[in-house]
Amino acid sequence: WDLSSEQENATVSSAGAALLLTCESLFSCGGCWSRPPVPEDGGRATESVPAAVPTLADRVTSLSNRLQDEEGDRAETYRELERVLQGDDGHLQSAVLSRMIAAASRDMRAAQGVTEDVRTAASDVLVALACSHFDSVMYELQRHMRALGEISEDFVFVTLGKLASSYALRCVPFVGMTLFALQTMLSQVGSRRTLRAVCGVLEQWAKAANTYLRHWEKCPFPRMREAQFCSSVSPLFCHVVGSWLVCEEEEEVKQAVLGAMAAMMGLLLHEEKHRGRVWEQLPWLLGQYQQVQDTSRVTKGLSYFLEILGEVKIPIPKKKVQAIGTAVHSQLSDESKQPSEEHRSELSYCVLLLARVCPEHTVAFLHSQLGSGSEAARVVSLDLLRALVRSAAAEGGQSLPLLAQAVRTVLRDPSRKVARAVLRFTKELLSCSVQSCSAWDLVAHVFARFSQASVRLAQGNLSVAEVQEEADLQALCLDILRSLDVSVRGMTKLLWPRLLQYVVPAQYTGTLVPLSRCLRELAERRERAGHEDGEEEPGVVAFRERAKLPAPQALLARLLVVAAAPHAGGGCGVAALRLLQALCGEIHGAVGTVWAVKIPFLLQYLEGKSESCLDSAEWERLLLEFLRTSLETIKSQAWTMGLSFELSQQMGSYPRLSREQAFLYKAVGMSLAACQHVPYVRGELKKYLLRTNYLEESEREGMISVVAGAAESHFHLALEEVQEFGACMEERPVSGAFNRLKEYQEGKRAWTHMALVLAYSRIALCAPREQLPARVERDIVGHILRHYRASCQVLSFAFSTKDVQLKLSLIRSVAEVSRAVQGAGGSRRGELCYKRELLGTVLGFVKAEPRDCLASPVRQEAFVAVGHLSKLKPSLTREENRDLLDQCLQSVMPLPALEPAEEEGATAANALPVHVPGGPSLPASPGDPPSSPRCALPPPAEPGVSVCGPTPVLLSRSQCPHAQTMGALGELLTALLEEELTSSWLTEMLHVLEYWLTSAKEWERERALQACAQLLGAYEERFELSGENSFGPFGSMVGLLAPLVCDSLATSRQRAGACLGHLLRIRGKTLETGAEEDEVQPLCQRLGAPDAEALLQASSRLAKIVCKHIPPAQATDFLSAALDGMLSVRPACAQAAGEWLLTFLETCGGQLFTEVPEILSIIYIRMPTMQQDTLRRVLFEAVSLLARYHLGSVIDSLLQKRLPMDSDTVELWRVLGRKFFVNQLLRVLMEKLKHSGNDRARTSSAKPEADDDEAALEPLKITRAIFEVVSTLQTSEAVQRLLPELLPVLLKQISTTLGKEMPFPQDSSQRKLFLKGYTSDDNPCRLSLETLEAVLRMCLDGKWLWLLRKQGAWAALEDPRAHPDGVGLLTGVLLCAGTISLPVVLVLTQWLDAPSANLRLMAASFFAELMKEPALQEWRCFQPILGALAEKTQDPSSTVRQMAARGLGNLVSGAPEKLRKHKGAVLEALRRGLEDVASAEVVAESLLALAKVVDELKGKAVGSTFKDLAKATRTFFDAEQASLRSAAFTLYGVLAASATRRWRSFFTQDLDNTWASLVLHLRDPDPGASTACQGALRLCAPFLGLRRVRQGIAVNTQLSAAELQDDICSQLAQESPEHQQALYIATRRCFLRSCADLQAVALDVAGVLVEHAGTEWLTGEEAMLLSAALRVLRGDGDPRVQQAAARLLRATGLEQPPRRR
DSSP, X not given: OOHHXXXXXXXXXXXXXXXXXXXHHHHHTTOOOOOOOOOTTTTTTTOOOOSSOOXXXXXXXXXXXHHHTTOSOHHHHHHHHHHHHTTXXXXXXXXXXXXXXXXXXXXXXXXXXXXXXXXXXXXXXXXXXXXXXXXXXXHHHHHTOOOSSOOOOHHHHHHHHHHHHHXXXXXXXXXXXXXXXXXXXXXXXXXXXXXXXXXXXXXXHHHHHHHHHHSGGGXXXXXXXXXXXXXXXXXXXXXXXXXXXXXXXXXXXXXXXXXXXXXXXXXXXXXXXXXXXXXXHHHHHHHHHHHXXXXXXXXXXXXXXXXXXXXXXXXXXXXXXXXXXXXXXXXXXXXXXXXXXXXXXXXXXXXXXXXXXXXXXXXXXXXXXXXXXXXXXXXXXXXXXXXXXXXXXXXXXXXXXXXXXXXXXXXXXXXXXXXXXXXXXXHHHHTTOOXXXXXXXXXXXXXXXXXXXXXXXXXXXXXXXXXXXXXXHHHHHHHHHHTOOOOOTTOHHHXXXXXXXXXSOGGGGGGHHHHHHHHHHHHHHHHHHTTOOTTOOTTHHHHHHHSOOOOHHHHHHHHHHHHHSTTTTTTHHHHHHHHHHHTHHHHOGGGHHHHHHHHHHHHHHHTTOOTTTOOHHHHHHHHHHHHHXXXXXXXXXXXXXXXXXXXXXXXXXXXXXXXXXXXXHHHHHHHHHXXXXXXXXXXXXXXXXXXXXXXXXXXXXXXXXXXXXXXXXXXXHHXXXXXXXXXXXXXXXXXXXXXXXXXXXXXXXXXXXXXXXXXXXXXXXXXXXXXXXXXXXXXXXXXXXXXXXXXXXXXXXXXXXXXXXXXXXXXXXXXXXXXXXXXXXTTSOOBOTTHHHHHHHXXXXXXXXXXXXXXXXXXXXXXXXXXXXXXXXXXXXXXXXXXXXXXXXXXHTTSOOOOHHHHHOOXXXXXXXXXXXXXXXXXXXXXXXXXXXXXXXXXXXXXXXXOOSOXXXXXXXXXXXXXXXXXXXXXXXXXXXXXXXXXXXXXXXXXXXXXXXXXXXXXXXXXXXXXXXXXXXXXHHTHHHHTOSOOTXXXXXXXXXXXXXXXXXXXXXXXXXXXXXXXXXXXXXXXTSOOOHHHHHHHHHHTTOSOHHHHHHHHHHHHHHHHTTSOGGGHHHHHHHHHHHHTOSOHXXXXXXXXXXXHHHHHHGGGOTTTHHHHXXXXXXXXXXXXXXXXXXXXXXXXXXXXXXXXXXXXXXXXTOSSTTSHHHHHHHHHHHTXXXXXXXXXXXXXXXXXXXXXXXXXXXXXXXXXXXXXXXXXXXXXXXXXXXXXXXXXXXXXXXXXXXXXXXXXXXXXXXXXXXXXXXXXXXXXXXXXXXSTTTXXXXXXXXXXXXXXXXXXXXXXXXXXXXXXXXXXXXXXTTTHHHHHHHHHHHHHHHTXXXXXXXXXXXXXXXXXXXXXXXXXXXXXXXXXXXXXXXXXXXXXXXXXXXXXXXXXXXXXXXXXXXXXXXXXXXXXXXXXXXXXHHXXXXXXXXXXXXXXXXXXXXXXXXXXXXXXXXXXXXXXXXXXHHHHHXXXXXXXXXXXXXXXHHHHHHHHHHXXXXXXXHHHHHHHHHHHHHHHHGGGOSSHHHHHHHHHHHHHHGGGOSOHHHHHHHHHOTTOOHHHHHHHHHHHHHHHOXXXXXXXXXXXXXXXXXXXHHHHHHHHHHHHHHHHHHOSTTOOHHHHHHHHHHHHHHHTOSSHHHHHHXXXXXXXXXXXXXXXXX
16 A cells, blocks of 8 residues: 555545544444435535636536436446546535535446446446545445445445555544444345455455554554454454355355455454464465465465564464465475466565564475475475575575575485576575675585586487576576675685686686686785785685695696687686786796786787687687797796696596697697707607507697697607607518408508608698708608508508598698798798609599599698699699699589588588598588598698697588688689799689689589689789789680679679779789779679679679770770670670670770771671570670771771671661761761772772672672661651762662672572572662662652652663663652752763763663753753753763653753754754664654654744654654654654644645555554554644545544544545555555564555455456465464455455365
């Protein structure tokens, strides 16, 4: 209870105190009191609310109104009201208070209609109201305590119990009244619920009375005596004992009765006359542990009873003590019950309360329980005794010796749980800081228990749980020692010998850290006290006499051994060094000054170094150096020999192959080296040589360390002793071949020989440098080889050296001797005559190793040995070194990859030790037999250093064996590099590595990268020594390493980055610039990121840094290597290689002008092998980058390819066409195409015939390039800008290739490649046309292109015969599209005088069409063009003459005014064309042109030329060429239409000679000629003399030509037989023509004449001639002529019937 709050509440008002006294007086009179009635309306209507009501009052009023109106959930309203009342300050108005109490009381007592939840909430509200209005609430409850025979409601009792529990002191005045009322009701209690409620009131009100008796002085009202309370409780107690203890009720009833009984028993203890009954009921109370289920209630009652018992301070009978202790102890030790932690604490508290009353009896009881057979009972007793220690210490500690004495009986208990409890007791006891020797006696038990746990753990036959328990015990022991307080006065001399005796024994190593602290503190106190302590307790001197303190040499040896493993045992090494410094006076007085400097230095060396980063070999060297300095300072041979003895003695305390034992052997060797007593040293060496069990690894290693250590000062002595021992071993006879073989099989001699092999080399390593050279060849190397051969022989036969141990011994010996010779040579290079023999033997071992596993450390040791041998004379040649390197790489790189478990590695704690001769303990890989060595040895110390043997260490699997082998390989690479420190030798070494760097196996690449990084790092460090100012392999190595920065392994990526960093720094040294290390190093670290995006970003950034340092001269080397890297099967590596390549070209492309052809050649060579889209995109982008800086060179290179138009080249042109420099690209190609013909013409005479095809092919290459570039353009801007220049160039190329074939043999591969995938076939002109079409496609609208295709312009242009028409069609479309410009015209004007006929034809055809364009006059070039066309009518080429004539004729459309101006020249030129007997096409074209011109000029303007034209024209009526006949008829018709008055008579006369031909050719076989003839005849009709014929022609305009002919023949037959005869004569002349078509037409016309006129007009002679002619024609070869002749014969009747036989 909160007594302070109770006191405050008890003094609320004086009225409250007076009311309490009044109630007490009423109770003493046995009467009852009543409360004034409350109005039925609760006072709500009559009470006025003040104007200013506090917020609390408003809330209470609101909630009270809600209850009265029965709104909402009543239980929740009560809970809210309870929360509000917690802040009540006692200022509630009386009306509100009364209404609230009445409502809560009514709900609390309601028997029906109210839930249990509501009743409980109402009760809680009354309790909350009592805080500020206790009197009113108590008045309400007492009013319902009906003492006149009726039992009250249950919740009245419940609420009274809550009030007593919450306001104990304020309830005291009502105790008598309440208990008296309860007494009258006890007999009426029938229900279990009521019984529990009444027991609750009894319990809480009895406790309230006890509280008052304990704190009565804090109450303001008069004191009430114990007798008053006891007299009120006694009747109730008796009734409960008599009526309720023996009934079998439910668990809750028992718990309620139990609580009431315990409270009343505690209250009755205050008066002596009632104590007897209390003691009588104590067994019942304890017996409830067996009766109730929840025994915690029993324990609480018992603890309450014992608290009251302690307060009244009355003695307890011994039997009662034992009964209480037994009951509590059984509850704690019963494992079946498992009490909660809270219950256990309560039970322990009961024992403490019992011990406060009867300490002796309690301790005696617990002591008796320590001898119990139950482990749990002993543990519980010890825990209880530990709890008593705290209590006893708080009370002065007089009973602590008694407690310690009790615990000593179980110190040897074998149970781990008991041992843990004892240790916990000891810790508690020692923490009390008592000044007593008895407590410190248990310290020895702590050390003993720690040692026992260490032994059990070392045995290794424990389960996992047992191991954990022993480890927990050790941890508890250490915790005790760490918390040990040695500052107790008077205990220094007692503790000093007791603790010092635990320093030397090895089993206490784990306790050295806390032990060192204690001893250092004691040493400081001893030093301050000056060895004077007058408060020494009795028995201390006797103990010191009995204790055997360690010798100074033993302390030094032990602490040095512990310091050798500084991180073992939680940092024992540091503690040992600090203790060593504190004990300097105890060890030897001379070392104080030296140790004051040396030991802090050693501690500083260890500071901040974890076990993983500590160099064990260096640390051992420092410790041995410390030992050497100490011995030199002491200068006592006897003391040194004593130390040697102690070191030897302590070897047995440590396990074999342990670091401690190995260090002891080295320390013995150091002590022998410091000892100058030669006989003693000789004797010790003989002892170790003879007594060593050579079958034991640790002893062999120890012997080697001792002998080598002694050789540091006694070189010749040690060498002689080893030689003597070896000679004696060889001379020792072994009787019988069987015994010899048995001894060999057991390995005695072999192991001895191997040990001596290592001993010789270790002696050489530790020998003084000036004494070694004289004896190394004969006395050391010679004996090594002899012992090696001897170990390989048995029964006089030499066995192959398959024993790994033997190989390792020899290899290690070779390495050590090489180092020794090298060190002895000083600045000069050492020489060893056995070098080649030893090198061959070692390399033979390497070759013999299996390639599928790393079963032993032979490779690593061999690499180390070879590296040291290579530094000695005689030197190897470069070729020998190259072969040596290749052999070593072949032995390591192909090894299989590590398993995942090996890659992850393991800690040294779980590594299995495997020892090799001359080497440390190393972990074995899973599955290896214990004797199979897996790992290599760490290299020994340098010559002259006192570390004369290897240090056994445990390495994790991640360090062994692959990592160590690769490390040794790196050292070998460095050694070989130092043989010839030049970039050329480095390049050769890197070339050997290149095969493995490009391997498809990721683990081989990783190893190769590691070796490469080591090699480049070594060269970087030694670059200044090389004296070179350049680094040749920089570019090729960057290209080789670039793909590997994105390798699949993170380690490979980082190692590739490291290699690049080395290369960059080397390059920086050649340029004397910074290497940007600050940027490279973080990028190399980021290469290990697993995120692909972050990896690519790091690679890209690294590429930008590195590539800018590649010299232009090495660009091809870099690109070749990078392109090879792009062929990697790993997409990420290929992508990285491509990115580096592009980065380099983008960064340094402008500096590569001279290298462009070679670079492009490299790219061309790689393209056929790179068909993946991603790779090809990189190649294309590379060419594009080169073209950005050197476009001309790139174009020249592409055009000079041997296979110029293979698919790769085509794709390259297309890629270039998509770049931003396409304008420049097209211009360059255009210029090259423009000048290609000129250059070829100028140099054709100088070139041999073999180059003619190549020269002819160049324009085709350029044309094809233009085609590919233009075909890929996305916009037409570039082509449109260049079209005025590009169009003439392409037209010229078309003209040049017209009618030509490809300049390749018909079946050549070049032809096929050049034409592959294109429609050009073998026609180069078609290629030019396709290029022109592609260009126009970019410049013209689609309708114009459609028009060109529809008109057949492209087919015509390709055909040499239709080429002029094609040019005309093309020119016409271009004119309509507005593409022809003045620059184009000017260029083509020059072609009119070109030497090439095709070119002149192209120009003539162009201008022939151009003459139709009126805009030509605006360009001011019309006159020269017209003159040129007139001149070209006499060109040697008939086609050119034809086009010239056509052009002159087209003047009618384009420039009629100019035609009139120059009519004479035009007419003359065209007239000359009519005389061109060599070409009918020229004549036909001239006739058509004249028709146009005459039609435009009319007859008058033609002048006298009219007559000549008419005469010339009629000569072509009967021409065999249809074109001539058609053109002649056209011109003749125009002349007829143009005949002026001047020429009408002439034309009439001329028509008399020509009309028959016109009528005849109405049936001309050529439709065009027939149509032209019909038109001409109609135009000539006005000039005909035959009226009816003239009229018929004029009227019958709708008749066809044949119908018109029939009509004319009919008219002639009727009107003019003469004209009919003339027509017949003209027809007959045609019978003899060579043209079959004309012959057939003439025969048909004759038939028409016969049809209309009959045969009468045929004379005899004429008929005879006709008949003969027809018979001849009937035999003609043409069927048409035969048929026409036959028809005419039948029509004339001239056909004779066949003769009859």
